[in-house]
Every structure is written in C-alpha cells, then in structure tokens.
Amino acid sequence: xxxxxxxxxxxxxxxxxxxxxxxxxxxxxxxxxxxxxxxxxxxxxxxxxxxxxxxxxxxxxxxxxxxxxxxxxxxxxxxxxxxxxxxxxxxxxxxxxxxxxxxxxxxxxxxxxxxxxxxxxxxxxxxxxxxxxxxxxxxxxxxxxxxxxxxxxxxxxxxxxxxxxxxxxxxxxxxxxxxxxxxxxxxxxxxxxxxxxxxxxxxxxxxxxxxxxxxxxxxxxxxxxxxxxxxxxxxxxxxxxxxxxxxxxxxxxxxxxxxxxxxxxxxxxxxxxxxxxxxxxxxxxxxxxxxxxxxxxxxxxxxxxxxxxxxxxxxxxxxxxxxxxxxxxxxxxxxxxxxxxxxxxxxxxxxxxxxxxxxxxxxxxxxxxxxxxxxxxxxxxxxxxxxxxxxxxxxxxxxxxxxxxxxxxxxxxxxxxxxxxxxxxxxxxxxxxxxxxxxxxxxxxxxxxxxxxxxxxxxxxxxxxxxxxxxxxxxxxxxxxxxxxxxxxxxxxxxxxxxxxxxxxxxxxxxxxxxxxxxxxxxxxxxxxxxxx
Amino acid sequence: xxxxxxxxxxxxxxxxxxxxxxxxxxxxxxxxxxxxxxxxxxxxxxxxxxxxxxxxxxxxxxxxxxxxxxxxxxxxxxxxxxxxxxxxxxxxxxxxxxxxxxxxxxxxxxxxxxxxxxxxxxxxxxxxxxxxxxxxxxxxxxxxxxxxxxxxxxxxxxxxxxxxxxxxxxxxxxxxxxxxxxxxxxxxxxxxxxxxxxxxxxxxxxxxxxxxxxxxxxxxxxxxxxxxxxxxxxxxxxxxxxxxxxxxxxxxxxxxxxxxxxxxxxxxxxxxxxxxxxxxxxxxxxxxxxxxxxxxxxxxxxxxxxxxxxxxxxxxxxxxxxxxxxxxxxxxxxxxxxxxxxxxxxxxxxxxxxxxxxxxxxxxxxxxxxxxxxxxxxxxxxxxxxxxxxxxxxxxxx
Numbered sequence: 001x002x003x004x005x006x007x008x009x010x011x012x013x014x015x016x017x018x019x020x021x022x023x024x025x026x027x028x029x030x031x032x033x034x035x036x037x038x039x040x041x042x043x044x045x046x047x048x049x050x051x052x053x054x055x056x057x058x059x060x061x062x063x064x065x066x067x068x069x070x071x072x073x074x075x076x077x078x079x080x081x082x083x084x085x086x087x088x089x090x091x092x093x094x095x096x097x098x099x100x101x102x103x104x105x106x107x108x109x110x111x112x113x114x115x116x117x118x119x120x121x122x123x124x125x126x127x128x129x130x131x132x133x134x135x136x137x138x139x140x141x142x143x144x145x146x147x148x149x150x151x152x153x154x155x156x157x158x159x160x161x162x163x164x165x166x167x168x169x170x171x172x173x174x175x176x177x178x179x180x181x182x183x184x185x186x187x188x189x190x191x192x193x194x195x196x197x198x199x200x201x202x203x204x205x206x207x208x209x210x211x212x213x214x215x216x217x218x219x220x221x222x223x224x225x226x227x228x229x230x231x232x233x234x235x236x237x238x239x240x241x242x243x244x245x246x247x248x249x250x251x252x253x254x255x256x257x258x259x260x261x262x263x264x265x266x267x268x269x270x271x272x273x274x275x276x277x278x279x280x281x282x283x284x285x286x287x288x289x290x291x292x293x294x295x296x297x298x299x300x301x302x303x304x305x306x307x308x309x310x311x312x313x314x315x316x317x318x319x320x321x322x323x324x325x326x327x328x329x330x331x332x333x334x335x336x337x338x339x340x341x342x343x344x345x346x347x348x349x350x351x352x353x354x355x356x357x358x359x360x361x362x363x364x365x366x367x368x369x370x371x372x373x374x375x376x377x378x379x380x381x382x383x384x385x386x387x388x389x390x391x392x393x394x395x396x397x398x399x400x401x402x403x404x405x406x407x408x409x410x411x412x413x414x415x416x417x418x419x420x421x422x423x424x425x426x427x428x429x430x431x432x433x434x435x436x437x438x439x440x441x442x443x444x445x446x447x448x449x450x451x452x453x454x455x456x457x458x459x460x461x462x463x464x465x466x467x468x469x470x471x472x473x474x475x476x477x478x479x480x481x482x483x484x485x486x487x488x489x490x491x492x493x494x495x496x497x498x499x500x501x502x503x504x505x506x507x508x509x510x511x512x513x514x515x516x517x518x519x520x521x522x523x524x525x526x527x528x529x530x531x532x533x
Numbered sequence: 534x535x536x537x538x539x540x541x542x543x544x545x546x547x548x549x550x551x552x553x554x555x556x557x558x559x560x561x562x563x564x565x566x567x568x569x570x571x572x573x574x575x576x577x578x579x580x581x582x583x584x585x586x587x588x589x590x591x592x593x594x595x596x597x598x599x600x601x602x603x604x605x606x607x608x609x610x611x612x613x614x615x616x617x618x619x620x621x622x623x624x625x626x627x628x629x630x631x632x633x634x635x636x637x638x639x640x641x642x643x644x645x646x647x648x649x650x651x652x653x654x655x656x657x658x659x660x661x662x663x664x665x666x667x668x669x670x671x672x673x674x675x676x677x678x679x680x681x682x683x684x685x686x687x688x689x690x691x692x693x694x695x696x697x698x699x700x701x702x703x704x705x706x707x708x709x710x711x712x713x714x715x716x717x718x719x720x721x722x723x724x725x726x727x728x729x730x731x732x733x734x735x736x737x738x739x740x741x742x743x744x745x746x747x748x749x750x751x752x753x754x755x756x757x758x759x760x761x762x763x764x765x766x767x768x769x770x771x772x773x774x775x776x777x778x779x780x781x782x783x784x785x786x787x788x789x790x791x792x793x794x795x796x797x798x799x800x801x802x803x804x805x806x807x808x809x810x811x812x813x814x815x816x817x818x819x820x821x822x823x824x825x826x827x828x829x830x831x832x833x834x835x836x837x838x839x840x841x842x843x844x845x846x847x848x849x850x851x852x853x854x855x856x857x858x859x860x861x862x863x864x865x866x867x868x869x870x871x872x873x874x875x876x877x878x879x880x881x882x883x884x885x886x887x888x889x890x891x892x893x894x895x896x897x898x899x900x901x902x903x904x905x906x907x908x909x910x911x912x913x914x915x916x917x918x919x920x921x922x923x924x925x926x927x928x929x930x931x
Contacts, residue, residue: 197870200872235837256660265664437643462606466636
C-alpha cells in the first residue's frame with residue numbers, strides 16, 4: 001500500500017511527471033532535454049518513491065565507480081591518458097538515465113538491480129585489467145590472464161581456477177559502444193584509413209580500428225580467438241592476432257550449428273582449446289572447478305527459463321533494454337563466473353512472481369503491442385526499446401540475443417559437460433539465430449507466437465550480409481503469418497550512416513501510416529539527438 | 534601471335550552456363566552437379582556419370598529480382614547467380630552442392646530450396662559447413678561434412694557410384710586435366726610467353742564450366758598448339774602482374790588489366806588455377822576420399838581461414854607465385870560487399886609491400902564489368918609505378 005504522505009506529494013507534483021504530461025498533452029519525455037543532446041535539464045520526476053529508487057541507484061553506481069578508482073588510482077589515470085575509450089565511460093550515468101526513462105515501480109527496481117550488477121562487475125574488471133596491462137606497466141596478474149574473444153562464452157575456462165579469462169574486446173569496444181555513440185566512428189575511420197571497405201560490418205570495422213590504434217590492453221600469455229559470430233568477426237581476428245602478438249588458438253565452432261554432426265566437432269574444438277591453454281599456461285584443467293561455476297550458470301538459466309514464462313504474459317515487469325542488456329552481459333561476459341549475478345536473478349524472479357500473482361500491468365498498462373526484437377541490435381541506440389515503449393507503447397518482450405545458450409551443463413560427468421558446453425557455446429551472441437542456416441532465422445515466428453507477440457521488429461543491420469540475404473523472405477513470411485513487421489535499419493556501431501533519428505522514423509512511419517496509431521508521447525516522435533553520447 | 538584455334542569456340546562456351554557441351558552431356562544422360570566454391574571438391578562432382586558445373590552468370594546485366602530477395606547491399610556475385618537461377622539458367626542441374634563459405638553465399642544457396650528456381654524434378658541442395666583451420670579436428674569435420682552432404686547425397690539421391698574404385702578413376706581423370714592446365718599455365722613463366730593471361734583465363738574457365746570429358750580433347754589440342762606457338766617478337770607488355778583475391782569469372786576483367794599494359798602471369802583468385810589445378814596425390818594407406826579431403830583443405834586459400842599457418846600460407850604462396858612467374862607486382866581485388874576479401878586485401882597488401890617487398894595495388898570490383906574507367910586509371914597508374922621501379926632498379930644496378 002502506498003504511503004499517504006508520498007501519495008499526497010505525488011498528487012501535488014504530478015504535473016512534473018513526463019508520463020502525466022504526455023497523457024495530458026502538456027509535455028513529455030523529450031521536453032526536459034537540451035536540443036540535439038542527451039543532456040537533461042533536470043532529472044525525471046517519477047513520484048517520491050521511484051525518484052528515490054532511481055537516485056539511490058545512481059549513488060550506488062557512483063560508489064562502484066569510486067571504488068574502481070580507489071582500487072587502482074594510477075592505472076585508471078594512465079588508462080584515461082592511454083585509451084580513447086576510457087573517457088567514454090564518463091557517459092555511464094547519462095547512459096543509465098536514458099535507458100530507464102519512463103520506468104516506474106517494479107520495472108524500475110529490477111532495471112536498476114540489473115544495471116548495478118553490470119556496473120559493479122564492469123568497474124572491477126576495468127580496474128583489474130588496467131592494473132595488469134603491459135602497456136601501463138603490467139601487474140602481478142598479467143600472466144594469469146587469458147585474453148579471449150568477447151563472443152566466445154568463457155564458462156569453459158572456469159576449469160582453470162588459477163587463470164582469469166578476460167573478454168578482450170568488451171572494455172574497449174563491446175560495452176562502451178552502448179554508452180557513447182560518438183566513440184566507434186573514430187575507430188571505424190582508423191580501419192578505413194588502412195583500406196578496409198566501408199561496407200563491412202561496422203562492429204568489426206571498429207574492432208579493427210581499436211587494433212590498429214593499439215587500444216587493446218595487453219594482457220596474458222596466449223590468446224583465444226573465435227569464428228563467432230560471423231564473417232567479418234572472423235576476419236578481424238586476423239589483425240588482432242598479429243597486433244597482440246601472442247600465441248593464439250582460433251576456437252572455430254561449427255557455423256551450421258543446428259545439425260547433430262556439428263556438436264562432436266565443436267566438442268573436440270573445445271578440448272583442443274583446453275589443451276592449448278594447458279600447454280601455454282602450464283595449468284591442469286580442473287573439472288570440479290568447472291562444475292562449481294556451471295552450477296551457477298545452470299541456476300541462472302533455470303531462472304531465465306522461468307522468466308520466459310512470465311514474459312509470455314502481460315504481467316512481466318521485466319522487458320525491453322532492462323532484460324536485454326543484463327542477459328547479454330550476464331551471459332556473454334560473466335557466463336556463470338560471478339555469484340553476484342545468481343543472487344540478482346534470485347531476487348528478480350521473486351519480484352516477477354509477485355507481480356504475476358498481483359496481475360501487475362507494467363508501464364501503466366499502456367502497452368499496445370508486444371514485439372519480438374530480431375537480429376543484432378544497434379548498439380549506438382541501446383535505449384531504442386525504451387523509446388518504442390514510451391513513444392508507441394511497443395513492449396520489446398524478448399530480444400533475439402536473449403535466447404542464447406540455455407541448455408544445462410552437466411555438473412558431474414566431464415564427458416557430458418564438455419558436450420553440453422559445446423552446444424551452449426555454439427549458440428552465442430549474434431549467432432544463435434543470425435547464422436547457421438535459414439531455419440535459425442526463420443525461427444522468429446515460432447518465438448514470436450510462443451511469447452504472444454503480435455509484432456516483430458527486425459533489426460536490419462545494413463552491413464550484415466547474412467541478414468540482408470533473407471530480407472524479402474522475412475517480409476513475405478510476415479505478410480503470410482499476419483505479423484506487424486518493421487525493418488529497423490541501422491549500422492550497428494556507426495551512427496553517422498543511419499542515425500537514431502532515422503531508426504525512430506522507421507517505426508514512426510509504420511505506426512502512423514500502416515498501423516494508423518497515435519503516439520503515447522508526441523514529444524518523442526521526432527527529435528534530434530545526434531550530439532548525445 | 535597467331536590466334537589459338539579453339540579460342541573463339543571457348544569464348545562462346547563461356548557465354549552461357551548451360552552451354553553447348555553442358556547440353557550435350559545432359560543429353561547423354563550425365564548428371565550436372567553445380568557448385569560455387571573451392572570447398573566443394575570439383576573432383577567429387579566428376580565421379581562416373583556426373584560432371585561438375587561451377588556456377589557463373591555470364592552477361593548478367595541486372596539482378597533486380599535477386600536484389601529484392603537479398604538487398605542491394607550484398608555480394609553481386611551471389612545476387613547474379615540467384616538472378617540467373619530465377620531466370621531459369623540452371624535448369625540443367627541435378628543438384629547444387631553449397632558451402633557456407635560466407636554468409637552471402639549460404640543465403641544465396643538457401644534460396645535454391647526456398648524459391649525452387651531450378652525446374653528439374655531431381656534437383657536438391659545441400660550445404661556443407663566448411664572448417665576454418667587445417668588441423669586434425671578440422672580435417673575430420675571436413676571429411677564428415679563432405680561424406681554426409683556430398684558423397685552420400687550423390688549416392689543416395691542420384692544413385693552415383695561413390696566406391697573407392699570410382700573415386701580413384703575420378704582422381705586420375707582430374708589429374709590429367711590439371712596436368713594439361715598446369716602445363717599451359719607454366720608457359721606464362723617464360724620471359725616472353727606464347728600465351729596471354731586472357732587466353733589462359735578463358736582456358737581455365739572452360740575447364741571449370743564444361744564437362745571434363747568433353748572439353749579435354751580441345752584442351753589437349755590447345756596444349757599441343759601452344760607448345761609450338763611462336764610468341765610475339767618482343768614481350769608486348771610493360772609489366773608482369775599476378776591477379777589475386779576473390780571471385781573473378783569474367784575473362785574480360787583480365788583483358789582489361791592487360792589492355793593497360795600488364796600481363797596477368799598468374800591467377801590466384803576464386804575460379805583461378807591457384808588453387809584448383811594441383812594434382813591430387815593419394816598417399817600410401819590412404820583412401821581416395823581421404824586424399825581428396827586432405828588435398829582440398831591444404832590447398833584452399835580462402836580468406837576465411839583463421840589459423841596463423843593458413844593466413845601465412847596465403848601470403849607465402851603468393852610470394853612463391855611472384856618469384857616463379859617473375860611478376861613485378863600484384864593486383865589484389867575484392868568483390869564489392871565481400872567481407873573476407875576486403876579484410877584480407879588490407880592485410881595482404883601490407884604484408885606484400887612492407888614485409889615481402891612486392892608492389893601491390895588493391896581494388897574493389899563489381900561482378901559485371903560495367904563502367905571500367907576508374908579501374909583502367911588505377912591499373913595504368915600501377916603499371917607506370919612498376920615501370921618507374923624497373924627504371925630505378927636498373928639505374929641502381931649501374
């Protein structure tokens with residue numbers, strides 16, 4: 001029950017709430033921002049309770065960032081001096097604020113629990129990596145670290161408890177591009193200045209630019225690269241291995257991974273990778289150590305599957321970017337290796353159960369469409385799902401990448417465990433459904449039906465040759481099956497080619513012309529945020 | 534030089550995928566088996582009763598329908614192939630053996646079963662998942678994929694004899710073809726070759742686009758002719774270059790390069806003879822199938838290989854060709870929208886120029902040779918730069 005005092009204040013101050021303003025035609029979310037930027041004139045008023053929740057979460061994240069600096073003051077300072085990407089982390093707070101605009105009640109609470117899990121993990125990782133980065137002088141753990149490709153799930157490395165797997169591209173590229181849309185174009189330009197074609201995937205072009213610019217931290221004694229998820233990603237590894245100049249082992253898992261013949265090959269490839277690490281680092285693989293972490297991953301995946309049951313209903317306070325970003329980081333980067341994420345999952349599922357019991361309708365019950373987001377998303381517009389929710393009432397129920405490896409890993413039998421890990425790893429980020437054959441892409445309709453979606457938003461990465469190759473087939477399928485279907489063009493990490501505004505216009509055009517609907521918040525329909533982080 | 538007797542005939546054969554010899558072979562009851570990529574061993578598609586047909590879309594001027602399906606942001610080669618299929622240009626095929634060599638290729642091959650453009654009741658498609666390394670694990674996977682999706686599919690769906698004896702026969706016939714093409718190609722090593730790069734390109738292409746048993750007699754005759762052919766009194770080109778990179782199946786592209794003054798002395802690209810015309814040697818205790826898989830994985834120089842030894846092989850092999858064919862430089866090309874070769878082009882040009890001392894010019898091309906003005910300017914400038922280097926080298930030697 002609501003506190004009468006806060007209820008009274010909320011009533012008095014309701015005109016400050018952008019949701020109320022939009023509903024009453026006197027403003028909305030965009031009004032509090034300076035034109036062209038992501039800089040807000042004032043914080044969002046969400047009512048007493050939710051504003052406090054939001055502000056305390058802000059303080060909590062500030063604490064984590066402070067701890068990061070306190071843990072490694074000199075390396076962090078050197079890192080800011082050495083690496084262009086370090087400066088972009090200053091945009092983290094603005095990033096979090098824009099992700100959760102319009103969030104209230106349990107959806108806000110869960111979102112911040114999720115985000116803090118990421119922030120506390122990432123800040124520790126930054127401090128750890130910079131403290132042991134050879135470019136910055138190295139540290140005691142430098143040779144115990146194992147740099148590995150960010151899209152190679154690191155869970156199997158838990159069998160080396162004395163080693164620290166570090167997804168190499170995560171800090172300079174994979175995460176930071178979500179925070180600052182202006183960063184990666186610089187690295188893309190660096191890569192193109194060396195002759196790389198401008199039509200390759202911008203994510204991989206950016207990775208190549210980071211490589212050329214010597215902006216990867218130098219850690220470890222050997223490098224694990226991978227063929228995941230796709231062609232350009234494979235190709236960019238060629239440069240990374242040369243520039244990093246460490247012995248490397250490409251963990252090339254099956255591309256067509258939905259066939260029985262694929263798994264024995266991928267299993268053997270993981271065995272080969274383990275052998276490579278044993279030889280390079282002089283460590284013995286410890287299955288019990290793996291089992292301990294696999295139990296965490298299994299629990300997280302068990303909870304994830306329960307969450308999916310709630311996603312199928314109208315009463316899930318978890319959706320959109322809050323769901324996507326946490327699952328992406330928790331699966332791809334943490335991958336069962338941090339207890340904190342299991343604890344967060346346990347808390348979140350309790351909230352979700354309660355919400356379901358109470359038939360709680362999130363986002364003020366204003367959801368008009370339930371959408372499945374398919375295809376790799378534009379990372380320079382992480383808050384796109386928040387915008388679809390606030391502007392048009394389109395809830396992103398689930399994102400393609402959230403369906404990544406959710407099979408259970410054996411925690412007793414090494415033979416079975418490595419087979420399970422192979423299947424688990426084959427279905428990695430941007431890979432489970434984006435590559436490996438038509439059936440994987442075409443699965444979207446089953447997923448959408450299963451989650452009671454009436455709409456599919458198809459992320460149309462203009463440089464993704466694989467997804468471009470099924471363009472018309474997808475459109476024809478959507479027509480045949482009667483889904484609302486919108487291609488949302490984007491250029492993954494290059495906001496100059498297709499801006500956030502252009503992406504919004506893809507949805508605006510469909511919603512106004514085809515669906516003939518009115519926006520929930522007219523201030524969000526068309527605005528310029530080209531200069532924002 | 535006197536014109537090669539069969540050159541015009543060969544050129545005419547390249548005007549259609551379903552050319553005169555292909556039609557003849559189909560009429561004789563042979564099974565036409567299509568493929569796009571070196572990962573599919575050509576020799577396997579030439580088992581008794583079958584013949585290989587590496588898919589081309591000659592004279593493709595627009596790929597509008599395929600562009601609708603695959604967008605205009607995708608590889609023009611795959612769009613042209615799909616367009617030609619939709620036009621009915623491959624109705625002679627009994628099967629397409631695809632390889633997930635790249636995403637665009639795989640998607641194009643998928644449209645062969647999604648749209649059913651090939652009007653042939655027997656027609657089917659399989660797509661292998663080719664490995665990206667040459668280690669034992671990758672070789673085992675490659676063998677398993679070829680066995681399941683090529684050999685067993687041919688046997689079970691088309692009734693092809695895939696026995697050891699049949700494979701050894703196919704290898705022997707294939708080796709004869711390779712020997713002829715290699716001998717013809719080796720004339721390009723001479724200071725004043727009795728063959729041009731364009732002529733060789735035509736000969737190499739007909740060997741891939743026509744049934745081997747029907748084209749072999751012509752190739753034998755051509756070899757004999759070249760053995761005694763009088764070259765021009767003086768080497769007619771200003772430089773010798775190697776053409777390297779992604780897919781080129783239009784000999785007019787080689788003609789364009791040569792019209793700018795550079796003879797193409799070696800062809801290291803998809804559809805070229807490096808790799809594709811190396812003899813298959815069956816080692817002691819090895820089955821023919823094992824030898825084929827080992828051979829194709831070893832010689833494959835696709836830009837998708839990720840292991841260090843295979844990446845290095847691409848560059849050392851090119852350097853070997855530069856030395857053996859006395860090339861002055863390399864033109865490295867990539868098809869527009871080709872991810873792999875776009876990356877490899879950047880790396881290779883760096884390695885060639887800065888580490889191996891080989892001049893290199895990189896270009897990007899469309900599938901159909903349309904407006905070539907810019908390319909011509911690039912090639913002319915490259916030839917001039919090679920000439921300047923030759924002059925400087927001579928002066929330095931004095």
